[in-house]
Amino acid sequence: MGSTLFKAMHPTPVSDIIVAFHRLLLCAPCVLLAGCNGIYDGLYDDFGGTDIPQYGFVESRADGSGTIYIDATGYDRWVLLDFHRKTMDTVNITAAEPDPEHWDIAIHRYDVRTRDGAAAETPVADLSAAAAMDRDRLAFTADVDSQVVVDMSTMMDGYLGYSPAHVNPVLSRWLDVNTSTMPPVYTLSRKVYIVQMEDGTLAALFFSDYVNEKAAKGYITIQYRYPL
Amino acid sequence: MNLRLIVLPLVILGLFPSVAARGQDTAHNACRQLEALVVTATRTPKLLKDVPVVTRIISHHDFESLDIGHLPELLQAELPGIEFTYAMNQQLSLNMQGFGGNGILFLVDGERLAGETLDNIDYARLNLDNVEHIEIVKGSASALYGSNAVGGVVNLVSRNAGEPWSLRLNGHYGSYRNQRYGASLGFSRKRFSSETHAQHTACDPIRMAADGDFGTLYGNHTWHIKERITVTPTDKMKLSARAGFFFRERESQATVHDRYRDFSGGLKGDYAVSGRSALTVGYTFDQYDKSNYLLTGGYDVRTYSNVQHTTRALYNHTFNPSHTVTAGGDVMRDYLMSYQFGGDGAHRQYTADAFVQWDWTPDDRVNIVSAVRYDYYSLSAASHLSPKVSAMYKLPRVTLRATYAGGFRAPTLKEMYMVFDMANIFMIYGNPDLLPEKSDNFNLSAEYSHSHYNVTAMGFYNHIRNHITTYWNTALNGMRYANMEPVGLAGVDLAASARWDNGVGMRLSYTYTRERVTAGGMQTSSTRPHAATLRLDYRRRWSAGTCTVALGGRAMSAVTCDEYTSYTDLSQTARRTYPGYMLWRFNISQEFKRGVTLTATVDNLFDYTPDYYYSNSPATPGRTYAVGLTVDIDKL
Secondary structure, three states, X not given: OHHHHHHOOOOOHHHHHHHHHHHHHHHHHHHHHHOOOOOOHHHOOOOOOOOOOOOEEEEEOOOOEEEEEEEOOOOOEEEEEEOOOOEEEXXXXXXXXXXXXXXXXXXXXXXXXXXXXXEEEOOOOOHHHHHOXXXXXXXXEEXXXXXXXXXXXXXXXXXXXXXXXXXXOOHHHHEEEEOOOOOOEEEEOOOEEEEEOOOOOEEXXXXXXXXXXXXXXXXXXXXXXXXX | OOHHHHHHHHHHHHHHHHHHHOOOOOXXXXXXXXXXXXXXXXOOOEEHHHOOOOEEEEEHHHHHHOOOOEHHHHHHHHOOOEXXXXXXXXXXXXXXXXXXXXXXXXXXXXXXOOXXXXXXXXXXXXXXXXXXXXXXXXXXXHHHHOOOOOOEEEEEEEOOOOOOEEEEEEEEEEHHHEXXXXXXEEEEEOOEEEEEEEEEEEEOOEEOOOOEOOOEEOOEEEEEEXXXXXXXXXXXXXXXXXXXXXXXXXXXXXXXXEEEEEEEEEEEEEEOOOOOEEEEEEEEEEEEEEEEEEOOOOEEEEEEEEEEEEEEEEEEEEEEOOEEEEEEEEEEEEEEEEHXXXXXXXXXXXXXXXXXXXXXXXXXXXXXXXXXXXXXXXXXXXXXXXXXXXXEEEEOOEEEEEEEEEEEEOOOHHHHHOEEEEOOOEEEEOOOOOOOEEEEEEEEEEEEEEOOEEEEEEEEEEEEEOOEEEEEEOOOOEEEEEEOOOEEEEEEEEEEEEEOOOOEEEEEEEEEEEEEEOHHHOOOOOOOOEEEXXXXXXXXXXXXXXXXXXXXXXXXXXEEEEEEOOOOOOOOEEEEEEOOEEEEEEEXXXXXXXXXXXXXXXXXXXXXXXXXXXXXXXXXXXOXXXXXXXXXXXXX
C-alpha cells in the first residue's frame, strides 16, 4: 500500500525524504533484527563468562612487590598464604583439616589471622611510604581468640554456624562490614598493614578490593611487598 | 502523629478564601479537564467525559508548576494509595493499592518498557521533561494491553512540536546538591517536525536522620537523550521515527557502582484509510542493560540485558457514529540475559496477541465498550483470553460507570528460569511450570460534575488467582517461584476537586484498601489501608506574570501485618506495625516575564523523620529546599 502511494508521487525533495523514510521503515527492522540479542556490546568489558583466571601470587616483581588474588567466597575454608615461597593453600574448617607446613597469614572471608605473628596498621595507603616508616613507632598486635562464621545456610532461620578461631584484630580491620543496614555497607580502610611473621621478617599489605571483575563479593585483591 | 502536622495546613486552608477573594483570573474550572482527549482506556482518542473507565489525568501544568521531575514523586503527590518504597539494595518498589510493580503496566506513548529489577521497571527512565500529560487507568486493562496490566495502566503521553520552533531550558537545584538540567528543542515546518530532549540529573548521597534498614541513600546521576522526527507526507499519512538513550549510575559500593543503560528506537506509520478508518503500524526496539562499573581497573561488566523487538498493527473503523471497532495485534521477541540465570545464561521467547474492541454509543447517555484479547507465550506455552466490558450512563451532572475486566500476567523469564545464589545463604530457583496469574476485576463509580466542582466515588474488587511468589522448597533446600493461594483486593476511592474563578483550586482524595490473604488466616499484606492526598493552590496573574502558590499534603496510615520470621518454617511469624506518616510540600512559582518562570519549593515542610527507617518508611532526611528556573527562549 505504502509503496504504491510513493511511486505515484512526483519526485521532489519531500518525496525523496518520504521514500528514504519508507526504506528506513522497511529496512530498519531487518537491521535491528540482526542485533536481536542487543546492540552496543562494545561498550562493555567482556571476561568471557569466567571469573578472575588465576588466584594466588599472580604478580611478583624483583623489588619484592606484587599482587595476590584470593577466592575467599567459601565460609568453610581458610586460604593460607606463604610469602616465603609465594604459594597459596586452603584448608576446610568444617572437615577439621590441619594447616599445611608452610604459611604466614590466612584469610577466611574478610577475617585474617597470622601464624604466631603480629600486625600493625599504618596511617598511609602507599606501600613504599609504609616500608619507609620507622617500625619502632608501630604498635604490633598479636592474634586473639575469636570465632568465624562457617555456615550461612541457617541464616534465614535466625542463626549462624560458628567455629572457634584465632583472628588478628588489626589486620581484620582492612574492611568494615556494617550489617545494620540491608544491604550491608562495605568500607575499605585503605591503610597499609605491616605484618611481622613468625621468623621476624616483615611484609607490607594493602587490601585494595573485595570484589572480582563481576562485582561478586569475597574476591580479595592484596598489593604486597615482602620482605621489607 | 504530630498535631502541628495537621493543624497548620488547616490554618493555611482557612486563610485561603480571604486570599482568594483578592485573586483574579483563571481560565480553569474543575469540569474543563473533562474535555481533554485521552487514549489509554480504549486505545482510541476520546474525551475524558466520554470514557467509560475512570481515568485520571495529570497535566504538565501540574508537575511543571510544582517543579517535580521524578514520576514516583509526582504519582505519590497526586494519587492516594500509591507508595514507592525501597526494596533490597535501595531498588524502588511500587505498591499501588495492593498491586506491586509487576501488576501495574507503565507505558510511554503506549509502548512497554524493557527491563526490571525486583519486579519493577526503572522508574528513572520516565523523564517528565517532554511529557504532555499522564493518564492513569485503575483496574485491569489486559483486554487491551495484555500481561502485567492487572491492576492498572500508567501512560505517559509525549508532547508534540506545534510551534515553528521552540527552545526550553530548565534547571533545578536543591538540598544535597539535587540537580536537574534539561533542554528541549522543537521544530515544526509544514509536513516535518522534530523534538529533541536532553536531561541530566545528579544527587549526592543522603544520610538519613536515624538508624534503619537503610542508612544512606546512594548518590546517583542520570542522562537522558531523546529524538523524535515526524513527517506528514500527505494529509492522510503520518510517519514518525524516534530514538532514545538513557544512562544511570548509582554509587552503591566503595569500589563498585551500578550502571543502567537503555537504548530504544521505533518507527511508526499512521494512515487514515478513509474518514472512518485509520491504520497504525509500528516497530519498536528497547534494550535495557545493567552493568557493574569497577572503580579499580575501570571495568564495566554487563550482568543483565533485556532486549525486546515488537511489531504492532492497530486498525479503527467507525461504522456509523454509534459503532467503532478497534482491532490490533503485536508480535514480540523477548531476550533476557541475566546474572540470575547462573553463569550469565540467557533465554528468549516470542509472544503474540490479537485483540478486538467494540465501542457502542446507542444514544448520548449510554456508552458500552467491550473487548477481548488473546495472548500467547512461546516458552511457557501459556495462552490467555482476557475479556472486558465497560458501561457508562450519563444523568444530568452525574455519570455512572461500571466495568468487569479479566486480568492476566504471564510468568516472566526470570520467574521461570532463575538459578541464583543469594550471597551463599540460599538459592532461588525459577519454575518453568508456573501458571499465569489471572484476575477478575469489578469496578463501579459515580462522578458528579458541575460548574467548579467535581466529585468521584469508586469501589473496586479484584480476585487474583495463581499469584506468583517465592516460597521455601524443602526438596531443593532453597526458595522457588510458585503459584499461591487466591488473593482478594477491595477498596474505595473518593475524590473531590474544585477550581474557582478567583484562582483557588483544591483536590482532596482518599482511598481505602483491604487485602484478603487466605494463607493460614494471616494478614501478610503491608499495604497501608488508609491514604489521602490534598492539594490547595492559588493562581493569580500579576502585571509581571502568573504566580502559583501550592500546598500539597500526603497522609499514609499505619499498617499491621504478619511477617515470616523463618523462610524455612512458614509457621513462624511475628506481628509488626509500621507507623503512619504525613508529608507536606509547599511550592511557589512566579512567571517574571513571558517565558521565564522561577519556582521555590520546601519539601517535607514540617521536617518529619521516622524514628527508624523501615524499608517502607518515606526515604526523607527531613525538610529540603529547592529552586527551579525555566526559560522558554522562543517566548522571550
